[in-house]
Amino acid sequence: MKKPNLNLKRASVLTSTLLCSALLIAAPLRRELNEGWKFKQARLNNWYPATVPGVVHTDLMDNKIIEDPFFRLNERSMQWIDKEDWVYQTTFHLTPEMMERQNIELVFKGLDTYADVYLNEKKILEANNMFREWRVVIKPHLEAGENVLKIYFHSPIKVDIPKCDALPYQYEASNDQSENGGVFNKKVSVFARKAGYHYGWDWGPRLVTSGIWRPVYVEAWDDARLNDVFIRQQEVNKNCATILGEIEILADKEIEKANISITEASSGRVLAGQSVSLKKGMNKMSLPFSIRNPKLWWSNGLGEQYLYDFRTDLTIDNRTADTQTKKVGLRSLKIINQPDKDGKTFYVELNGVPVFAKGANYIPQDNFLPRVTREQYEKTILDAANVHMNMLRIWGGGIYEEDVFYELCDRYGILVWQDFMFACSLYPAEGELLENIRQEAIDNVKRLRNHACIALWCGNNECNDAWFNWGWQKRYKKQNPEYEQIIWKQFNDQYNVTLPQVVKEYAPESFYWPSSPFARYDGGSDDHNGDRHYWEVWHGKKPIEMYNKERSRFFSEYGFQSFPEFESVKRYAPCEEDWNIYSEVMMSHQRGGAHANELIETYLLNEYRKPRDFEAFLYMNHVLQGDAIKTAIEAHRRDMPYCMGTLFWQHNDCWPVASWASRDYYGRWKAQHYFTRKAYRDILVSPIADESGILKVQVVSDRLKSCGGKLEVSVIKLTGEVLNQYNRNVKIDANSSRTLFSIPLEEALNGARKEDVFVHAVLSTDKGKNDYANNYFLVKQKEVNYPHVMITKSIQPIEDGFEVTLNSDNFARAVFIATGDANSSFSDNYFDILPGSSVKVEVYTDLPQNVLEKQLKIVSLSDEY
Ligand code: BMA
Numbered sequence: 001m002k003k004p005n006l007n008l009k010r011a012s013v014l015t016s017t018l019l020c021s022a023l024l025i026a027a028p029l030r031r032e033l034n035e036g037w038k039f040k041q042a043r044l045n046n047w048y049p050a051t052v053p054g055v056v057h058t059d060l061m062d063n064k065i066i067e068d069p070f071f072r073l074n075e076r077s078m079q080w081i082d083k084e085d086w087v088y089q090t091t092f093h094l095t096p097e098m099m100e101r102q103n104i105e106l107v108f109k110g111l112d113t114y115a116d117v118y119l120n121e122k123k124i125l126e127a128n129n130m131f132r133e134w135r136v137v138i139k140p141h142l143e144a145g146e147n148v149l150k151i152y153f154h155s156p157i158k159v160d161i162p163k164c165d166a167l168p169y170q171y172e173a174s175n176d177q178s179e180n181g182g183v184f185n186k187k188v189s190v191f192a193r194k195a196g197y198h199y200g201w202d203w204g205p206r207l208v209t210s211g212i213w214r215p216v217y218v219e220a221w222d223d224a225r226l227n228d229v230f231i232r233q234q235e236v237n238k239n240c241a242t243i244l245g246e247i248e249i250l251a252d253k254e255i256e257k258a259n260i261s262i263t264e265a266s267s268g269r270v271l272a273g274q275s276v277s278l279k280k281g282m283n284k285m286s287l288p289f290s291i292r293n294p295k296l297w298w299s300n301g302l303g304e305q306y307l308y309d310f311r312t313d314l315t316i317d318n319r320t321a322d323t324q325t326k327k328v329g330l331r332s333l334k335i336i337n338q339p340d341k342d343g344k345t346f347y348v349e350l351n352g353v354p355v356f357a358k359g360a361n362y363i364p365q366d367n368f369l370p371r372v373t374r375e376q377y378e379k380t381i382l383d384a385a386n387v388h389m390n391m392l393r394i395w396g397g398g399i400y401e402e403d404v405f406y407e408l409c410d411r412y413g414i415l416v417w418q419d420f421m422f423a424c425s426l427y428p429a430e431g432e433l434l435e436n437i438r439q440e441a442i443d444n445v446k447r448l449r450n451h452a453c454i455a456l457w458c459g460n461n462e463c464n465d466a467w468f469n470w471g472w473q474k475r476y477k478k479q480n481p482e483y484e485q486i487i488w489k490q491f492n493d494q495y496n497v498t499l500p501q502v503v504k505e506y507a508p509e510s511f512y513w514p515s516s517p518f519a520r521y522d523g524g525s526d527d528h529n530g531d532r533h534y535w536e537v538w539h540g541k542k543p544i545e546m547y548n549k550e551r552s553r554f555f556s557e558y559g560f561q562s563f564p565e566f567e568s569v570k571r572y573a574p575c576e577e578d579w580n581i582y583s584e585v586m587m588s589h590q591r592g593g594a595h596a597n598e599l600i601e602t603y604l605l606n607e608y609r610k611p612r613d614f615e616a617f618l619y620m621n622h623v624l625q626g627d628a629i630k631t632a633i634e635a636h637r638r639d640m641p642y643c644m645g646t647l648f649w650q651h652n653d654c655w656p657v658a659s660w661a662s663r664d665y666y667g668r669w670k671a672q673h674y675f676t677r678k679a680y681r682d683i684l685v686s687p688i689a690d691e692s693g694i695l696k697v698q699v700v701s702d703r704l705k706s707c708g709g710k711l712e713v714s715v716i717k718l719t720g721e722v723l724n725q726y727n728r729n730v731k732i733d734a735n736s737s738r739t740l741f742s743i744p745l746e747e748a749l750n751g752a753r754k755e756d757v758f759v760h761a762v763l764s765t766d767k768g769k770n771d772y773a774n775n776y777f778l779v780k781q782k783e784v785n786y787p788h789v790m791i792t793k794s795i796q797p798i799e800d801g802f803e804v805t806l807n808s809d810n811f812a813r814a815v816f817i818a819t820g821d822a823n824s825s826f827s828d829n830y831f832d833i834l835p836g837s838s839v840k841v842e843v844y845t846d847l848p849q850n851v852l853e854k855q856l857k858i859v860s861l862s863d864e865y
Helices: 016-021 057-063 075-076 156-165 373-384 404-412 432-446 463-469 472-479 481-504 544-548 567-573 584-588 593-607 614-638 670-680 745-749 849-855
Strands: 030-031 038-041 085-093 103-108 116-120 120-128 134-137 146-152 200-201 204-206 218-219 224-236 242-251 254-262 268-278 283-290 308-316 321-330 333-336 347-350 352-355 359-363 390-395 415-419 453-460 555-557 645-651 683-689 695-701 707-717 720-733 738-743 759-765 772-775 791-800 801-808 812-818 831-832 838-844 857-858
Touching: 016 038, 016 134, 103 116, 103 120, 103 200, 103 352, 134 432, 134 759, 146 707, 156 555, 204 390, 218 224, 224 254, 224 308, 224 321, 242 254, 242 308, 254 283, 254 352, 268 283, 347 695, 359 373, 390 645, 404 415, 415 645, 432 481, 463 472, 463 481, 472 481, 544 614, 544 738, 555 772, 567 614, 593 614, 614 683, 614 812, 683 759, 683 772, 695 707, 695 759, 707 738, 707 745, 720 745, 738 745, 801 831, 812 838, 831 838
Parallel strands: 359 390, 359 645, 390 415, 415 453, 555 645
Antiparallel strands: 030 218, 038 085, 085 146, 103 134, 103 218, 116 120, 116 146, 200 204, 224 242, 242 283, 254 268, 254 308, 308 321, 333 347, 347 352, 683 695, 695 738, 707 720, 707 759, 759 772, 791 801, 801 838, 812 831, 812 857
16 A cells, blocks of 8 residues: 655745755746735725635635535525636735846746736736636836736636627537526536536536636746756657657847756766757757666556656856756557457557556546645545556546646556546637637646656547537537537537647647547447447446446446445535435535436445435445446456456545545545455456356456466355355466356356355465455345344554454445544455454544444444345
């Protein structure tokens, strides 16, 4: 289990340049403007203190003007905020040393969204895209003493409603909750280059923010500075990495002689160096170099995540004018999308090896983005790495993530499927707006292209499928064929021309995929080409066992809903009257509506028996969700190499809600996340009975080397009697999926009834060091004859908590342990205890032993009926 790395470099705008500025006289000076800010409603006069970076909702909360929007029904009374304009203001002095520099610029890493910026009452910028960075020359407008920086944020709703009203047609935006925002059917989200989920989603509230959401700083420099460094990996293999350092230098005058070099910081070895003359303006140069026998970067589970520190130095007159260090993992990464006998493949090839992608879809961690801490980022990525994920998909309705997200993915080996920020909508992509989109793409491709973790760039989420398969194209055509043509042209210009051009120009070795899911340019997705979002289980109401039948070359989405666990529910719905999934409060935290609740209930009663109360319902909902996704993951892995990826929907929540997430907003793992940890291990042992009455055990290995092992398959009564036990010595091929055991089920059952037994398969490998176990049931959970269980516990103190040993007389299914409202975490949960056996769990908690003894709740499935 990987633990947080406390020494992780702080991701801030103040990176190496600032550190060096103390030592090197000429280096650019930077000063973050994060102090002294105040804000007000534009049409009123009361100023309040503000936090920068931040957004208006959190500032209103900090000043006790509004309550927590996530609590009970509070979101509803906060819809006025996005219809107001807001003003943020601060004053600053620059040191004489900064003021003396020839060039002084103001840099905004992010403004949300329609922002007019004034310096000393002079308008210096009109920003209109949350995802772009803005840099303004301010030297001419600066005062030697106090400077006033004021930012006027226009209501994104008021700015965009007229654009919506002016059109004879509407742009589709299926998740925009305009009614909840009090603007009827005016789906304005498509007009703003702003995170789509702010306007509501089927797991998210409508809270449309404004604010200085990323750092703002002043940068002062003389002569020249490094504008950008791209460590372009042209070809990497185990013998050699061929690299081009593509460097942009901005000079304020002609400089006859400068020197540029790239050094491997840890060894001090200079890899490339060149003497150059600089012209006034932007200078672009390429420094080729190679590294023999490079240490390669691997995704989680396949090897080390080695990162080189490449330092680029710009020297003028023997003084370092600027320096930048990039941490870079060297790897060859390709997406193999080639015709084969079944259709067209879709998989990651890393350092020449086909990699089965195991992971999840990721949405922003909060509606109020700037308050997500580094610790939360680290936990989020570790919660992926520690359940053996190797990929996260940054979904297109959120944001291009913070730098720290990608640094952590580089560090822990999580490949990133990066969507551009477009989802489930059509966008007015022409003229200025298309140019705005192009600039946004350039900013973000340039910002992220050095990260080893970036696996691919993808045009959007589901827009292509929506056009062809959800009836959108037909609807426009019916309304007016001209509208269909206009919108399709914009669509094509955006996803099939502009975005791929940007990727080709700024990250030439990267792969661009027009949409997710995608199969071909003239139609929707399918099951034998490209990637697929499979929602027939859940949205399509198909039975869970369909996961065992449906195929794809790469499942980039599928999911199953659950509510958060009871302790989490109590934080946002604390009143007893709330404790019913149809209560007003619970419904407001279920954005799939009553329909989604009914789906959970229907699936639950199809698969399990009736839970005895609300709390039991929440627990059983978790087991249901966990079992469903476990079924899907195992099926997808068994189907490799036809299928080469499985990313469930979704890794996290942005507020407390019923959703498809496997961890709730407060970071608590649901059953699904614990089940995922087992299902995503490097080796999967997956028993399954097929329709012809054969019980087989399939073993899937992601390892790059073959290994031997002992496979033991037992058919056991839930009360403990072993009916049959089979032992096989097996060889497990590298990167393979094979059936290593099969037997007629009748024979294995030995006359026992399916309802009374479970199949237990264990593979022991690596000289007995590793056991891979799995339990399998031959009937639906509601038909299993779970006997009543007696679980006894004993508790031993350990560092940071206690070791709890649980013993059960009979088979105990999905044993859930909880410590009430205490903030505890568990080494495992929702685990099975075999009849007459024990399981040891570590509980990390602040509770003293006597309180834990009293408070520890232990539940298993048979108790909850
Ligand atoms: C997928 C996503 C999201 C959505 C989820 C659940 O298709 O792309 O837009 O939230 O389904 O419905």
